[in-house]
Amino acid sequence: MGKAENAVTKLLVEFLTMNGAEIQRVQTGVIHAGNRFIHGAKPGTADLLGVFRGYAIAVEVKSPTGKGPTDDQQDFEHRWRMAGGVYVVARSVDDVRWLLRLPDRRVVDTLPA
Numbered sequence: 001m002g003k004a005e006n007a008v009t010k011l012l013v014e015f016l017t018m019n020g021a022e023i024q025r026v027q028t029g030v031i032h033a034g035n036r037f038i039h040g041a042k043p044g045t046a047d048l049l050g051v052f053r054g055y056a057i058a059v060e061v062k063s064p065t066g067k068g069p070t071d072d073q074q075d076f077e078h079r080w081r082m083a084g085g086v087y088v089v090a091r092s093v094d095d096v097r098w099l100l101r102l103p104d105r106r107v108v109d110t111l112p113a
Contacts (some may be wrong), residue, residue, distance in 0.1 A: 004063035008092060009047060011061060015093045016052065023050035023057075044072025046080070046087065053104060054105030056085040065090050 009025065014024045027040035030045065046058035058080050061068055062071055069089060077087045090096050 002063060005047075005061050005066065006019075008063060008090070010095060011059045011093050012048060012061060012090055016050065016057075016096065016099075017046075019052075020049050021052040021057070021099075023048050023052075023059075033050040042072075042076075044070065044074075046073070046076060052086075052099055053102050054100060055099075056080075056083075056108065057099065058085055058087045059096065060087070060089045062089060062091050066091070069101075 007060065013023055013025065026045055026047060028043055028045050029040050031038045047061040048057075048059040050057050058076070060069055060077070062068070065094045085103075086099070088096055088099070
């Protein structure tokens, strides 16, 4: 992820968190740290995963001028949507603002204390 995507990611996390989402940044691939290899998520997994108003959301972050999703990312999008999740490709906060219009499907009031 380049500097432009990192900047967009930071803004998206701040915006979504500020509006009530539980959102996590996801690392994909393998990182070599000293004599260890740390395996991240499968290639194609969205950059941000979380829950917002009862919806499982996945956000693939792209720089404002970057290329579109890869084949692996498109495969992930298909699987995510087929499982009932909401998937967004975002180049700015404007690309996720529509999530604020989703009806609230949370069921927290029906959970035992």
